Amino acid sequence: MSHGPTQSKDDHGVADWPGASAPHAPLPDALPDGRPWPRIVVVILPGEGDARDADTRASVTGQDYPNLRHTVCRDASEAGNAIGAALADPETDYVLWLVAGDLLAPGALAALCLEAVLTGAGAVAGLRVLFERGVHGLDLLGDPAAPRPDADDRSGCGDVLVSRGALLRLGVSERVTLPSSTELWSRLADTGIRLSRVGRPVLLRRCAAAHQTAPAGLSVVSLTDLGYGGGAGIAHRRLAEALALAGHSITHVRLADESPPAAAEWTDGFPRTEEAILGGRHDLVLAGNLHGATRGAGLIGRLAPAVPTALALHDLFALTGRCAHPKACPVIATGCDARCPTPTEYPQLAPDRIAGAYAEKRRALAAPLLLANSAWTEERARSLAPDGTVIARIQLAFPTGVFRPRDxxxxxxxxxxxxxxxxxxxxxxxxxxxxxxxxxxxxxxxxxxxxxxxxxxxxxxxxxxxxxxxxxxxxxxxxxxxxxxxxxxxxxxxxxxxxxxxxxxxxxxxxxxxxxxxxxxxxxxxxxxxxxxxxxxxxxxxxxxxxxxxxxxxxxxxxxxxxxxxxxxxxxxxSHAAAAVSLHDALAGWPGMPSVVSSARLRFRPEMLGRFAFAKGRHAGATGLVAAPSRPLVRRLRRAKQAVFGRGMPLWMRRALYAATLLRRGATRRTPAR
Incomplete structure (x- = not known):
């Protein structure tokens, strides 16, 4: 049902909002543990000039949140009284206030509240979409200890949901002038209240383009073995996309363009690639999934001392002599060597070369930053890496606007x-x-x-x-x-x-x-x-x-x-935003890259909005995820090979493929161009 919004629905980049049903599945009738949804009180503060408060009210009532109260205030005194009344009511669980004219994004309250319940956070922040006759950018609260901008936000705080207990500890009810988002975030941290963030838009804020600052970007090399196909390649591409949406410039480099995969076991030098990277005056190399082109760590060992290098642990190859997952290996605890029980499994390596590869990797890990994509990966990396290796936790990126519920x-x-x-x-x-x-x-x-x-x-x-x-x-x-x-x-x-x-x-x-x-x-x-x-x-x-x-x-x-x-x-x-935030936090905390510093707000390009399902201009998604289906003959040959040799590949077979590759390359070079 329409609530009669007065603004152009297209200005903020969210399709048919406010005034239409939120584009998400109905909320379950209770929290995951069976408890009822907490009560949220939303206070709408008076705006400036033509506040379009009907739009704001419509965005609140359109949340479809089951336990919601909201109050519209005519002046600062009413706002203070409304906050005080909410905090005096023991049935209030969370409070959020926003300025008339701003809009809550679809599904914002449920997303903020669920994260607060699952994490136990006293306050949860989400992304703001900054718009005025079009989207100018997005941002998210960052380091609460970082200096706030001189031109701080006006008093609205619609991007932060705060628990009643946290606000009582701050004494907010005693203030007539409510704090802005950045001020509140800083004060909450100073009080020791647990903070959390969600990587999706929760607030659409009207803000002139002249007041926005474009994100300052790095020059980043995204370095892979074969590119962006397959599981790890897809993950790495999405990380690169997240960095691009955060304002960074990305150069894509594939080692396979210089050396074929069949040569990986015997190749550790990529002179053209190294020259291009080192000569490109880049700020960062984001490397990952390299073992399809090389089994060694010499490349990382040469790049990392010259340019800051972060190595994404899509698997554990960087920490072992040759394997991607050591499982319950009896050897790795004392160091990988010829005793390796699985040298013919991908990524294969001749037994007599495993000890050297392992030692080389441990030397190379002194310089790069390792990026772990889960709590388990971080824990495993710390147990396998040499002392002094710097490891940080990140989130992977997923196109949440493509992967979404449907009919x-x-x-x-x-x-x-x-x-x-x-x-x-x-x-x-x-x-x-x-x-x-x-x-x-x-x-x-x-x-x-x-x-x-x-x-x-x-x-x-x-x-x-x-x-x-x-x-x-x-x-x-x-x-x-x-x-x-x-x-x-x-x-x-x-x-x-x-x-x-x-x-x-x-x-x-x-x-x-x-x-x-x-x-x-x-x-x-x-x-x-x-x-x-x-x-x-x-x-x-x-x-x-x-x-x-x-x-x-x-x-x-x-x-x-x-x-x-x-x-x-x-x-x-x-989301891509969550991944970009985690990458920023990892780099800002790494001494190897002092040029990245903490910020009170992290900023993103307008295109970030298109990665979410409710965006009017939703991103269509990527192609080329995996290789095309094999022909029936290829499938039969593969099954025959597995029946005779298993899924491993003997050393003689690997050498034969390598030799065939060299012969083909030689023949290609000798063939005159027509």
Whole structure:
């Protein structure tokens, strides 16, 4: 129902807001633990000139938040009285005040409140969208100890939700003039109140473009082995996108452009690449997923002393002699060497070279900053890295505007899926990879399979018949985010049997689409899935995944609640903005890069808004995620090779491929151009 807004709906970049229903699924009727939603009191302060207070009221009532009170004030005295009354009422849990003319973003109150409940924070801040005849930028409260701008915000504080207890400790009720966001944030920190932030817009603030400061950007090299395909490549591309949206200039560099993957085991020199990077006067190298082009650390060892270098730990390769995941390796505790139990598994390395590679890596880690993408990865990195290695925690970025809930029934008709079955989806670049727990996956699916329960396998799957299922839908590898998001959103539950994830991107993508996950309580999955909130985590063990699946198969309302909470929590924690903030914080706290300093507010380009689902100009998503599906002959040859040699690759075979690559390159160079 329209509330008669007076402004142009297009000015702030959010589609049909205010005055339309919020573009999100209905809120569950209670918090994840069953408690009722806390009471929030919103106080609308008088604005300046034509305040457009009808728009502000519409944005508040349009929140669809179930336990909300709001008051419109005509002057400062009324505002002080309203805040005082809210704080005197023991039923008040949280308070937020904003200036008439500003708007709460769709779903803002629920997102702020849920983060406060889950973290125990006394105050939670979110992004502001700054607009006036178009979007000029976005910003977010940063370091509360950093100097505030001379021209501080006016008294509105619509981007911060504060608990009643925190405000009572500050004595806000005694003040007639309410503090601005930055002042409040600083005072809360000084009082020792726990603070948190969500990486999604919560406030649309009217502010002239002349008052905005463009973010000051760095020159950043995004360095990978093969580019941005596959899981780690996708993660690295999204980090680079987050930095670009925060105002930085990105140069994309692939080592494979200088040396082919077949030469990785014997190549550690990239002279053209190194010359270009060192001669480019760049401020930062963001490196990650290099082992597809080199098994050594010499490149990082040469770059890091010359230009600040951050190494994203998409896996643990940088910390071992050769493997990406040491699992329960009996050797690594005393140092990797020829005793390595898996030298023929990717990334392969001849046993007699492992000790040298391990020693070289440990020397190289003295200079770069290591970026861990989950609590487990950070803990594991600290246990494996040499003393003195600098490690920081970051969030990965996900396109939350592409991975979003949709009309499930309509999607199933479009994709040719059964409309009434409970559909369980599993996905990976290589869906049948042993490291993804494929044997557990097969056993789990066979235990829950029956009429009315269907399955969807996304990714490379050479032998779908191994499941023995008549109701298995296998679209194969999917190369673009928009199509992949449709498959996630069409299903009821996401399943992974992996125990080797530094984070676990697929559970987050599924959750953003409103599809809860069942997974093991292991490794980085404990950061990707919030147990009982975005999905169910179970202790590794026979039948554990199947038992959890049975719970959700039988309980559609619970699936829907978990899916709704998953969307809210993961959008707040894994957006491009959240990733950019975490990268800034990591760099600002690193002595190796003194040029990055803490700021009272972190600023983003206007294009950041397009990464969210409610943006009018929503970003369409990326393509080229994975390689195209293999031809039937290639799949048969791959299965034959695995039957004879397993999934490892013997040294003689690797040498043969390397020799063939050198011969092809030599022939290409000798062929005259026509």
């Amino acid at each position: 499930r029934a309509a999607l199933r008709r479009t994709l040719g899926l059964p409309e009434r079955d409970v559909l369980i989806l599993f996905a990976a670049v290589i869906a049948d990879a042993p490291d993804k727990g494929f044997s557990d996956l097969v056993a789990t699916i066979k235990r829950v399979a029956r009429p009315g329960v269907g399955f969807v396998a996304v990714g490379r799957l050479d032998d779908p018949g191994v499941f023995g299922l008549a109701n298995l839908h296998a679209p194969g590898p999917i190369g673009d985010e928009e199509t992949l998001a449709q498959w996630y959103a069409a299903c009821d539950v996401y399943l992974t049997a992996s125990r080797l994830e530094t984070l676990g991107q697929t559970p987050i993508e599924a959750g953003l689409c409103g599809t809860p996950t069942v997974a093991y309580r292991a490794t980085g999955l404990t950061s990707a899935v919030v147990d009982g909130v975005t999905g169910l985590l179970v202790a590794p063990g026979e039948g554990a995944l199947a038992d959890a699946l049975e719970v959700l198969i039988a309980d559609a309302p619970r699936r829907q609640r978990l899916g709704a909470f998953a969307r809210m929590v993961l959008e707040s924690r894994f």
